[in-house]
Amino acid sequence: MELGQLLHQMVFDYTLRTIMLGCGLLGLANGALGALALLRRQSLIGDSLSHAALPGVCVAFLLAGESKDPLVLLIGAGASAWLGSLLASAITQNTRIKDDAAQGIILATFFGTGYVLLSLIQGRAGAGQAGLDKFLFGSAASLIERDVQTIAALSALALGLMVLFYKEFKLLTFDPEFLASMGFPRRRLDALLTTLIVIVVVVGLQIVGVILMVAMLIAPAAAARQWTNRLGAMIGISMAIGAFSGVAGALASALEANTPTGPAVVIALTLAMLLSFIFGAERGLLWTWIRSRRSRRRALAQGADRAFAAGD
Amino acid sequence: MASDIPTLAINDLTVAYREKPVLWDIDLEVMPGALMGIIGPNGAGKSTLIKAILGLVKPASGEVRIFGKPYREQRQLVGYVPQRSSVDWDFPTSALDVVMMGMYGKLGWVRRPGKAERERALECLDQVGMTAFAERQISQLSGGQQQRVFLARALAQDAQLYLMDEPFVGVDATTEQAILGLLRRLQGQGKTVLVVHHDLETVSSAFDQVAILNVQLIASGTTAETLTPENLRKAYGARMLTRLELPTG
Numbered sequence: 001m002e003l004g005q006l007l008h009q010m011v012f013d014y015t016l017r018t019i020m021l022g023c024g025l026l027g028l029a030n031g032a033l034g035a036l037a038l039l040r041r042q043s044l045i046g047d048s049l050s051h052a053a054l055p056g057v058c059v060a061f062l063l064a065g066e067s068k069d070p071l072v073l074l075i076g077a078g079a080s081a082w083l084g085s086l087l088a089s090a091i092t093q094n095t096r097i098k099d100d101a102a103q104g105i106i107l108a109t110f111f112g113t114g115y116v117l118l119s120l121i122q123g124r125a126g127a128g129q130a131g132l133d134k135f136l137f138g139s140a141a142s143l144i145e146r147d148v149q150t151i152a153a154l155s156a157l158a159l160g161l162m163v164l165f166y167k168e169f170k171l172l173t174f175d176p177e178f179l180a181s182m183g184f185p186r187r188r189l190d191a192l193l194t195t196l197i198v199i200v201v202v203v204g205l206q207i208v209g210v211i212l213m214v215a216m217l218i219a220p221a222a223a224a225r226q227w228t229n230r231l232g233a234m235i236g237i238s239m240a241i242g243a244f245s246g247v248a249g250a251l252a253s254a255l256e257a258n259t260p261t262g263p264a265v266v267i268a269l270t271l272a273m274l275l276s277f278i279f280g281a282e283r284g285l286l287w288t289w290i291r292s293r294r295s296r297r298r299a300l301a302q303g304a305d306r307a308f309a310a311g312d
Numbered sequence: 313m314a315s316d317i318p319t320l321a322i323n324d325l326t327v328a329y330r331e332k333p334v335l336w337d338i339d340l341e342v343m344p345g346a347l348m349g350i351i352g353p354n355g356a357g358k359s360t361l362i363k364a365i366l367g368l369v370k371p372a373s374g375e376v377r378i379f380g381k382p383y384r385e386q387r388q389l390v391g392y393v394p395q396r397s398s399v400d401w402d403f404p405t406s407a408l409d410v411v412m413m414g415m416y417g418k419l420g421w422v423r424r425p426g427k428a429e430r431e432r433a434l435e436c437l438d439q440v441g442m443t444a445f446a447e448r449q450i451s452q453l454s455g456g457q458q459q460r461v462f463l464a465r466a467l468a469q470d471a472q473l474y475l476m477d478e479p480f481v482g483v484d485a486t487t488e489q490a491i492l493g494l495l496r497r498l499q500g501q502g503k504t505v506l507v508v509h510h511d512l513e514t515v516s517s518a519f520d521q522v523a524i525l526n527v528q529l530i531a532s533g534t535t536a537e538t539l540t541p542e543n544l545r546k547a548y549g550a551r552m553l554t555r556l557e558l559p560t561g
Contacts, residue, residue, distance in 0.1 A: 168416075171413050175399045175413070177363075178413065181368060184417075231405055
């Protein structure tokens with residue numbers, strides 16, 4: 001497709017515009033909360049949460065009389081993801097199994113159960129059109145307006161609460177004991193932040209899919225960290241990268257039939273990360289290399305000066 | 313505040329992790345204006361004592377009172393300097409920003425620090441000689457400078473009682489002098505300061521009072537009377553003591 005034609009469609013095609021909007025918002029919300037998840041060293045949680053959501057989607061579909069209402073499916077997904085995260089911390093607290101292993105166990109168990117349920121639903125006569133398989137790799141093209149409205153509302157809710165409690169979340173991430181010593185309820189704030197992460201992860205499932213959702217949460221933040229040493233700026237850049245990748249994935253999926261959105265989003269994210277790791281202004285490899293070369297040269301020059309001064 | 317009310321009163325405090333007691337039946341009173349070192353071997357429960365005062369660990373029994381009331385009513389009167397190693401210094405933020413975190417408690421929910429907080433934070437950085445580093449990313453500071461940022465954050469809490477966990481660990485001579493000077497200044501202002509300390513050689517020069525801890529409180533009082541070979545032997549064991557070559561007095 002020609003570029004002019006593409007731009008024309010982006011502006012005037014209602015369906016495409018709606019889809020891009022939904023994916024862009026999703027990217028914004030994931031970029032923002034992903035920054036905190038990354039700094040809390042909870043990157044793996046994004047992965048286990050999204051996988052743990054799959055059985056919830058299937059159960060909600062069945063319980064609600066084969067409903068495809070996005071809100072019903074998302075509530076099921078969210079409940080299941082939360083249950084998974086609670087079980088993971090219960091395993092860590094009551095056994096000698098470490099957190100990463102607990103997350104792995106939950107991820108595999110829930111995803112396996114979800115996949116079995118999904119196959120059963122898809123295989124049933126008459127239910128073949130359930131379309132739940134889009135939760136695996138995501139499909140922006142299949143979004144209807146109601147989906148986009150739900151995505152927009154929940155993304156805005158999560159973003160809004162994060163902005164509201166920005167100060168508290170920042171200190172919770174940097175120094176939770178100090179936060180608690182000043183009387184802020186550490187556990188409740190922790191639960192709220194986890195809930196917000198659950199929301200943005202679950203909202204993205206039909207677009208990006210269970211399997212690659214973690215990339216949407218963590219990759220923008222990891223890329224943004226290369227450009228700045230300020231949390232506010234990091235979150236802003238992360239949101240921009242998230243939105244860009246979301247829109248790029250939506251375009252690829254909408255314009256080329258059968259392109260799953262998740263992988264398209266991940267390709268866009270990979271590009272953003274690659275550029276950031278090389279050219280990132282604060283930590284990019286290129287600048288780090290130039291800086292270290294410069295200081296080495298300075299050290300050598302000083303050494304030479306000293307040798308000259310001392311050398312008689 | 314009437315000076316006969318102790319700044320800090322600990323009664324029958326026992327803390328246990330799972331089954332194992334970490335602190336056993338601690339009774340301690342600290343009067344206003346005291347500058348007290350808390351010493352004891354590794355695993356003696358020094359950090360736990362501070363965390364129990366701050367309500368960060370739940371005691372199995374006993375109570376802590378600050379100026380006669382429970383901690384949760386007196387939070388605004390207490391400042392805290394955690395161990396430097398307890399946070400990730402790679403966090404994307406500046407020294408000034410960390411100091412402003414000390415004012416979050418007084419700001420309360422949702423309200424963000426503004427211009428007044430910024431200026432107050434700069435004053436606190438000035439008191440520890442760190443003004444020049446205000447905008448510096450915290451990972452680019454030396455260990456001693458990071459420690460001073462933590463102290464400035466506690467100063468920003470504008471407290472009556474300061475609890476400091478190993479502020480002298482791994483710091484340079486400049487920082488050590490800066491901290492010692494700050495402790496004296498705080499004492500001069502009538503504040504009460506409790507410092508978890510590990511270096512026995514500097515205890516008597518840094519602190520007027522000392523509490524010797526090893527799960528139980530071995531002894532407490534003025535440094536001159538309390539820091540005796542006998543008390544130290546009780547806390548550290550005889551073998552340890554011969555190697556330490558204590559300053560007599």
